Amino acid sequence: MNYKVLFFLTFLCVSNFTFSQNHSVARKWNEVLLQSIRNDLARPTVHARNLFHISAAMYDAWAVFEDKSDTFFLNKENHGVYIPYSNTTFPGDIIKNQEEAISYAAYRLLIHRYEISPGYKKSRVIIDSLFEKLGYDKNFLSLDYKKGNPAALGNYIAKKIIDFSWEDGSNEKYFYTNLFYEPINKALILKNPGIKELDDPNRWQPLAFEKFIDQSGNELAGSVPEFLGPEWGQVLPFSLDKKKIKILKRDGYEYPIYFDPGAPPEFLNSNKELNVEYFWNHSFVSIWGSHLDPNDGVLWDISPNSIGNQNINYSSLKIETLNKKYNRDNGGDNSSGYKLNPITKLPYKKQIVPRGDYTRVIAEFWADGPDSETPPGHWFTILNYVSYHDLFKRKFEGKGNLINQLEWDIKAYFLLGGAMHDAAIAAWGLKGYYDYIRPISALRYMAKNGQSSDNNFNSYSPLGIKLIDGYIEIVKKGDPLSGKNGENIGKIKFYSWRGHKYINNPKNDYAGVGWILAENWFPYQRPTFVTPNFSGYVSGHSTFSRAAAEVLTLLTGSDFFPGGLGEFVAKKNQFLVFEKGPSQDIKIQWATYRDASNQCSLSRIWGGIHPPVDDLPGRIIGEKIGINAYNFGRKYFSLKN
Structure with missing residues (x-):
């Protein structure tokens, strides 16, 4: 998500990082943390851990001074x-005293965690700036x-x-x-068409x-990024x-698994033929790519x-029935909307807007790049938007008396941080x-065969x-794609x-939709990024987003955004990064936190x-x-003897 255009962060200036006097000290340090994430490599696992540890540090620094709330780390045994x-x-x-303890804890952890970041010099400026403005x-x-x-x-x-x-x-x-x-x-060598080698079509393929x-806009040395975090299941959770x-073994190594949905569909079925479940899942992705043209005449509310x-x-959900939850030809899901706010x-x-503008905007909005705080940080920006919304009342779980900004932010960050950390470990x-393989490899491989x-x-x-x-066909004689000498027939x-x-x-061009050789199929992503450098199953975006939506629902005591509506405006011909668009202002909206989560999930298919x-x-x-994370964390708010 590009913070310079995101309305959630209205207190940020384009040229200078400034702080609102209306925000609690915890919110100020959270914004510095989010900006430090944007200046770092796109490492959602690492940043989920940082969001949790820094939020927990601020929580303990606050809880020491509270009569009712108990600490999480201090005077406790965690994982031995x-x-x-x-x-x-x-x-x-x-x-x-709370603000001072919070600030020193956050300051020291931020410097420690981001001193090896490629954007550390920029981050250090804002870290020091806030610390000095607070008078420390x-x-x-x-x-x-x-x-x-x-x-x-x-x-x-x-x-x-x-x-x-150090030992987690x-x-x-x-x-x-x-x-x-x-x-x-x-x-997979991206400058070449098709796919040359794939030893196992069920397994992840690096990209060259x-x-x-x-995702954070950092150019990395070497042309083949390695898998990010394949052993992250070993990290100590919240x-x-x-x-x-469940300990599962593969290639002689052990992988700790907390929630096992079972294996995704493999390439071959029991008859050694193409598995229809493998085919339809990946073909959905190329078919939904046909929804990315704002001039196809399709309008959506x-x-x-x-x-x-x-x-x-x-x-009752099974892999064999997943296709009934999505609309293959038109896109989207089977949600009904709401008769009333x-x-x-x-x-x-x-x-009413062009479908192709909506699909492109949400694909970019939820892609978390460039200038990205990555998916777990994205949900902290949404939390901050909710917490400081004019229509929002800071009542814990929507009940009782109003609580002050600092208490609300401290508790909210602690709970959401714990959930994001656990989501990263599980996913x-x-x-x-x-x-598991990504669509670019699976689609090109099936078509090559x-x-x-x-x-x-x-x-x-x-x-x-x-x-x-209409979606997947053979190039025949006379086809515009047949080639100069018929080499593509x-x-x-x-x-x-x-x-x-x-x-x-x-700034001037957009690709549109049309017939292309399957060997040239490309995700709707920047050409210097293409696909995240880790396997697909399960979706980190879906896991992070649904976990966050559940936390916000429980924390606020409501399914709904303040006023029944959360929204973001993508400005005409300004928001999209690698092609022109959208063709008009697009206001994406959500009634509930789960609606936002579901939109995020669908955006990854488009x-x-x-x-x-x-x-x-x-x-x-x-x-x-x-x-689980919410119920586990909230106990600390009333445990102190």
Whole structure:
């Protein structure tokens, strides 16, 4: 998400990072953390951990001074590690002491965690700037809080969390590098059409770039980015029950799994033919690519009047029935929308816009790049938007008396941070073990094999892709794609987004939709990024988003955004990054937090990143994680004796 255009962060200036006086000190440090994430590599696992640890540090620095709330790290044993704390009297104003302890803890952790970031110089400027504006001394390094100094308490909390996290399974000591994972497939060379080598069409394939720029806009050395976080399931969690871990083995190594939805569909069925479940999941992605043209004449009402309020019975969900939850030809899901805004008691105002603008905008909005705070950070921006909305009342779980800004932010960050951390551990544990293929590799591989629908053509193969009229067809004689000398006759073609070769100038050109050779199919992503450098199953976006939606629902005591409506405006011909658009202002809206989560999940199919089988299992797991993390964390708010 580009923070310079995002309305959530209205207090940010384009040229200078400034802070609103209306925000709590916790909110100010959270914004510095989010900006530090944007300046770093796109590492959602690492940033989820940082969001949690820094939020937990601020929480403990606040809770020490509270009569009812208990600490999480201090005077507690977490995963066999005890962090001592002696009850201490801190003279002076409680709120000022809390703010000072919070600031020192956040300051020390931020510097420690982001000092190896490629954008550290920029981050250090804003970290120091806030610390100095608050009137604190960065040269004060004492850990002796027993003298009643809140600054020393903050330093102590940060030091103990740093010590704890050296041994938490993240391999932070060695810059989070993989200890044993090796990809089984050789890299797909993107400058070439098609796919040359794929040893196992069920497993993830690295991508070889001439130049790779990650989701945060960082150009990385080397042309083949390695898998990010395949061993992250080993990281110590917030609320996940380690007694319920399932240890799965592959290639001689163990992978801890917390929620196992079972294996995704493999390439071959029991008859050694193309598995129809594998085919339809990945073909959905190329077909939904045909929805990315704003001039195809298809208009949608994208307001909550028509989109949202999806009801899925997760208990009866099976891989074989996933296709019934999506609309293949027209796009989207089977949600019914809302007759009335339950807050205003009035109908939602319709918004009739080109479908191709809506799909492109949400693909970019939820893609989290460039200048990205990555998916877990994205939901912190949404939380901040809600917490400081004019219509929002800070009542914990929507009940009781109003609480002050600092207490609300501290508790909210602690709960959401814990959920995001657990979501990363659970999702990446599955990504590492199942190591599942991405659509760009699966689609090109099936098409390379030919087609398995009509044995009257020379391109027939039982391992080839299935044909679908209007979407997946054979190039025949006389076809504009047949080639100068007919060299493409018999190849597979897709009706989908046409790709970057149709875009010379992103300010003036858009690719549109049409017939392309399958060997040239490309996700709706930047050409220097293409697909995240980790496997697809399960979707991290779906897991993070549903977990966050559950936390916000429980925390606020309402399914709905303040006033029954959350929204973001993508300005005409300004918002899209790698092609022109949208063709008009597009206002994306959500009635509920779950509606926003569902939109995020669908956007990844339109973006060419995930098939449905990556999506819904991620939502199911995310829902469990969000509810579990919330209930686990809220107990600390009333445990102190």
